[in-house]
Amino acid sequence: MNGAISNKKRKRAVNANPNIASTRVSRLDPEHDEASDILLLETKILESRKNYNAITDLIGHLHNDNDEVQSLAAVALCRVFCRLLAAGALTNNHEPSDSSSQADRTISQWLLERLKETYKQLFHFLKDNDATKQATILTISMQLLKEQAKHYHRANYAQWSRDAFQDMIEILIAEDTHFTAAEGFAELFASKYDDIRYYTFDRITELLSSAISEARTERVISMLALLEPPDLDRDDFPRRFLDPPLTSNKKNDVASRNTYLTQMQKVWMAVIAQKPQKAQRKRILESISTHIAPCFLKVELLMDFLTDSFNIGGSTSLLALSGMFYMIQVRNLDYPQFYHKLYSMVDGNILHSKHRSRFFRLLDTCLASTHLPAVLVASFIKRLSRLCLFAPPAGIVVVVPLIYNLLKTHPTCTFMIHRNSDLSYKDEDGCGDPFRIEEQDPMETDAIESSLWEIETLQSHYHPNVATIAKIISEQFTKQAYNLEGFLDHTYGTMLDTELSKELKKEPExxxxxxxxxxxxxxxxxxxxxxxxxxxxxxx
Structure with a gap:
């Protein structure tokens, strides 16, 4: 938007007789009447500073009930203020000693008040459920903010983000604002421009400096989820919406990668400080190893949050464990009780959990190292085998290939296959299995001295698919490894669909x-x- 009015239009507006103009406009329908009035007001304002009072009339059109009139008025105001900002009419660097300068300061102050009034009404439109209207208002608002940053805040480049931009962020995360506004802001600006994303993090951090409601915390988490971290190593980083600052200030300049990461770290720590509820905590944990932790310069700040999340239990513990493994594998943090906690999660509930696929992917990765003690791996194999006796078929078809892969990776554990289950050992219940399933320490379960009689039992399972896959333990280990991805998404529904889609070779009896x-x-x-x-x- 450059606010330029063609000479032809300007000349016609100046030379037009007011009486003729009013007669001509009155013949139009009400909507065209409003449009002509808006165009006339815009032209008058840009012609002379004596007509600045017409800005108030132009702002009045923003209160019109007609959406098209509102949009026309918003565009006209954007052009007007962009021209005034470029011309220096809103600057306040004049010396108050000079009478003429004092008048200029008064006019600038009045224009700034009208600009704030315009922002207020534009941001109110963001609460509208119309996505097209929201996109238009966002574009106009951001253009005004860009011009304000370019011409008004020359002395302090980052100051622009603390005025109207902060008010806009507050509206976007308000409970009564439709979330399509935040989605539009993320798609059109924050996801495209690194500096807008940086200042968004900065403003949200400021808003979270005090306690906010649970509903607002949910909106913040949802909005941050839309802003995926950029590739800091790309050649065009940072991609700017605003022009580079006139004065270099490394503390506020997004060009510094460490500054950007520090700001992102601050905003997520501010979210965690709000003590999110269980559902909100899960949303954070789901992306902690992919979007959050990779952007932390001091990743150890997340360990307390992960530990507290794990102690909650259930699916929250599983999601927290995924983050812990990322810390150990990628960031080289030491967590001595990791395998103890992982072992404690191998219980009957995990085979019925909706996060079962996620858990077995993690388990397969965690136990893939050949440097793990055979005693430790044997405990996991034995416990999984025992749980299969009470598991649904969709869970068993995942466990058996996983056990096969573990036995291939850790050949020492293959003695568990060939050992006769009829052992001379008898526990206090008269059972011939030395495995102690109640033991929480995987190094002390005596699983290595046991056998996999549970898998042999599964070979007589009522479900034919389970019985077939359980027989791989009794056959020669000629296959290198099974790809677990082909088994993880099995459910009762998928297994039933597979059976129903089979072609019958002979009619059933x-x-x-x-x-x-x-x-x-x-x-x-x-x-x-x-x-x-x-x-x-x-x-x-």
Whole structure:
């Protein structure tokens, strides 16, 4: 938007007789009447500073009930203020000693008040549910902010983000604002421009410096989830929406990668300081190893949050464990009790959890190292085998290939396959299995002295797929490893669909004689036996 008015239009507006103009406008329909009035007001304002009072009339059109009139007025105000900012009409660097300068300061102050009034009304429009209107208002608002940063805040480049931009961020995360506004802001600006993303983090951090409501915290987390971290190593970083600052200030300049990462670290620590609820904590944990932790310069700041999340239990513990593993594997942090906590999560609930796929991906990665003690790996193998006795078929078909892969990676554990389950050892219950399932320390379970009789039992499972896959333990280990991704997404529904989609090689066996009576008894003279249903129930 350059606010330029063509000479032809300007000349016509100047030379037009007011009486003729009013007669011509009155013949138009009300909507065109408003549009002509807006254009006339804009032209008058840009012609002379004597007509600045017309800005108030132009702002009045923003209160019109017609959406098109509101949009026309918003665009006109944007052009007006962009021209005034470029011309220096809103600067306040004049010396107050000079009378003329004092008048200029008064006018500048008045114009600034009208600009704030315009911002206020534009941001109010962001609460509208119309995504197209929100996108238009966002574009106009950001253009005004850009011009204000370029021409008004020359002395302090970052000051612009503490005025109207902060008010806009507050509106975007307000509970009564439709979330499409935040989505539009992220798509059109924050995701494209690194400096806008940086200042968004800065403003949200400022807003989180005091306690906010749970609903607002949820909006903040949702908005931050839209702002994925950029590739800091790309050649065009930072991609700017605003022009570079006139004075270099490394503390506020997004060109510094460490400054950017520090700001992102601050905003997430501010979110965690709000003590998010369980559902909000899960949302943070889901992206902690992909979007959050990689951007932390001091990743150890997250360890307390991860530890507290793990102690909650259930699926929250699983998500926290994923973050812990990232810290150990990628950031080389020491967490001595990691495998103890991982072992404690291998219980009956995990095979029924909706996060089962995520857990087994993590477990497969954690136990893939050949440097792990065989005693430790044997405990996981044995505990998984025992849980299969009470697991749904969709869970068993994941566990058995995982056990196969672990046995291939750790050949010392293969003695568990060939050991006879009828051991001379007898525990206090008379069972011949030395494995202590109640033991929480995987190094002290004696699983290495046990056998995999549970997998052999599964070879007689009622589900044919489970019985078939369980037989791989009894065959030669010629396959290098199974790709778990082919088993992780199995559910009751997918297994049922697989069975129903099979082509029958032969018709199933049915009763050779269709009974004529199911709920009634046959006459004794007929010489036929009553159905089992009739024998068990009396329907008379």
């Amino acid at each position: 049915i009763e050779y004689e269709i009974p004529k009576k199911i709920f009634a008894r046959y006459d004794k003279a007929a010489g036929k036996d009553d159905s089992l249903l009739v024998k068990l129930w009396d329907f008379t």
